[in-house]
Amino acid sequence: MTGFGEDAAYPVRWQTTVEGRSLHVMVRRQAINLLLDNDSPSFTFDPAGRLHGAFVEGRNYRRSLDNRMLAKWSEQDGTRSTRRRRWLSADEARAVVDLAYQMAARAAGLAGDAPAAIRSALEAVTGWTWPRLVADRRWFERIYTPVGILPPDQYLALVLQATHGCSHNACTFCTFYQDIPFRIKSPDEFRSHVAGVLDFFGPALAMRRSIFLADANALVVPMPRLLALLDVLADGLESEIRETGKPGAAATISEPSPLGPDALPDPTFPHLPPATCSLPPATLPLFAFIDAFHVERKSVADWQELRGRGLQRVYIGMESGHDPLLRWLNKPGNAVDVLDAVQTLKTAGVAVSVIVMSGVGGAAFADAHVRDSVALLNAMPLGWGDLIYISEFREQPGSDYVRMAAQNDVRALAPDELHAQTRMLRNEYRAPDPNQPPQFSAYNIDEFIY
Ligand code: SF4
Structure with a gap:
């Protein structure tokens, strides 16, 4: 490629x-x-x-x-x-x-x-040129609905939207998918999306290191439907593209551009050659988010099968180990669900990333949040290949969290208090095997870009 x-x-x-x-x-x-x-x-x-x-x-x-x-x-x-x-x-x-x-x-x-x-x-x-990049944006927006968020290690993934939105879409602090109703694509719809994505990227696929199955909760899709969607990646697609492409050469524009008539100021400019755009599913690892509550809806054998289909790591928004705070945030599930989810995935051989929000719940929850989050992290069978993200919490304007914090007098942490809490979460963690600890990293949602 x-x-x-x-x-x-x-x-x-x-x-x-x-x-x-x-x-x-x-x-x-x-x-x-x-x-x-x-x-x-x-x-x-x-x-x-x-x-x-x-x-x-x-x-x-x-x-x-x-x-x-x-x-x-x-x-x-x-x-x-x-x-x-x-x-x-x-x-x-x-x-x-x-x-x-x-x-x-x-x-x-x-x-x-x-x-x-x-x-x-x-x-x-x-x-x-700038006008061509502006037109390129319109092409991008015809293929994708807004990509709300990715884990920082996945900013260079090839995002493929098997679903839209979030199946829960009710956490009080989250505004990523507020206006996007949750929907699972049919295999045909997903096939057409993937073909559009490959055509859009063209040779730029070489820059992408993994596949991120989006949006927020794509792995909640029931197993038979999920496998049918993954089948789209495994077969058929490459040959479909090769039938329409021209291997080895850039084709000049001879058909209507998906960008519209003003998209390509220079009509002789070579279109990205679709023949170079086949997915190598065996070589690109697969990553995705899931909420903890839904991991247990699949068996260890299901997760093993997904691992066999390339699933390398699953990202879980744990946020906190303190149950009253999780309820206040309207997260699905509780601390035990998160622990069960991590144990199930690790038993199946799937790596895990858990995301903890430093500072969430403000001063009112600070002590209990740190205590129970550290206890939950320390109970997890995490090791080499797993990731613990600490995301310093920022209130999203217009979120229910802002309204509830005002109503319940939940004071946001000052920057120094926030950084101190981040250090506590990090410093009080003890890996099960100190010789093979999971990696810690910062998750700054303000730096997300796709
Ligand atoms: S589960 Fe994740 S994406 Fe869905 S509403 Fe909660 S935080 Fe947002």
């Missing part, structure tokens, strides 16, 4: 000089990098040529597939470095995009004697 020739050996590097400054181009299987001087500015494009990320004047930028841009940087605050982030306006995002493609155009103009892989990569990149 490559857009740059089957026999190219990666990485391929090439260097030139622009106005006395060195410009490096590096083509890897999964990305194209342009770097000026000491790596600033630098730009990363996916193998289809869409801008993926940038580093300019000390700021990191990440562009989402729906063409929004998140800026992240650090600020010194006394002796402490504080991470900042903000979504750019369309004009600000366009300035970063234009800078990236101007630099790519200069490189392409000088690349006449560069290796073929470099020239192909720069050709893929220089076909993009």
Whole structure:
């Protein structure tokens, strides 16, 4: 699966000089990098040529597939470095995009004697412009409903929406799927979605490291229906795409674009070649969320079968080990359900990630939340390959949580109290086997981007 020739050996590097400054181009299987001087500015494009990320004047930028841009940087605050982030306006995002493609155009103009892989990569990149990325967003939005959230280690997954929304959709703090009724796709509908996704990504599939079965609770789907959906990934799809694609070559546009008439300013621009877009299900591990309450609706044998279909890790929003707080948050299930769920999955050989929310329940629940959450984590058979995420809680405007906190006089923790609680959750954890502990990581929902 490559857009740059089957026999190219990666990485391929090439260097030139622009106005006395060195410009490096590096083509890897999964990305194209342009770097000026000491790596600033630098730009990363996916193998289809869409801008993926940038580093300019000390700021990191990440562009989402729906063409929004998140800026992240650090600020010194006394002796402490504080991470900042903000979504750019369309004009600000366009300035970063234009800078990236101007630099790519200069490189392409000088690349006449560069290796073929470099020239192909720069050709893929220089076909993009801001208007084309705007049109690309519309294409993306025809294939996907909003991707509400992913675990941080899955931001580079290929998201496939087998379901829409969340089957529970009633946790008081959560606004991710408020307006999306839960629905399970039929196999035919899912097949068509997956085919659309593959066509959209084209050679950029090489950047994706896993499959994330979305949305929030896709694994609650009853086993026979879930297996029928997974069958879509396992067979049929590749041959369906190959029948319509043109192996090994970029086809020029000859049929109506899914983007609409204004989507492609240059009518000779090569369409992403669908023949390069087959899913390799045996090599891409599968990940998904599930709520703890629903894990037990499947047997250990069911989970083993899903593991055999590629399911590698399941993410459970535990939030807290304190039952009164879980009830106040209107989570499905209680602490024992979470423990049972983790034990079932681990018995089946499926890795687990549990997500704990530091600071949820504010000052009113703080002591009991830490005590019972640590006790629950310490009782779990977690080890190497498992993940404990700590997500520092932020009230979502418009959520029931905000209203209930005001009614019940639940004071939010101050930043220092929040960080102290995060440290307590981390420091009081004891792995069952200290030589093979699970990994701890931060889960900052404000940095989610797809
Ligand atoms: S189960 Fe997860 S996605 Fe669903 S409402 Fe609760 S927190 Fe949100």
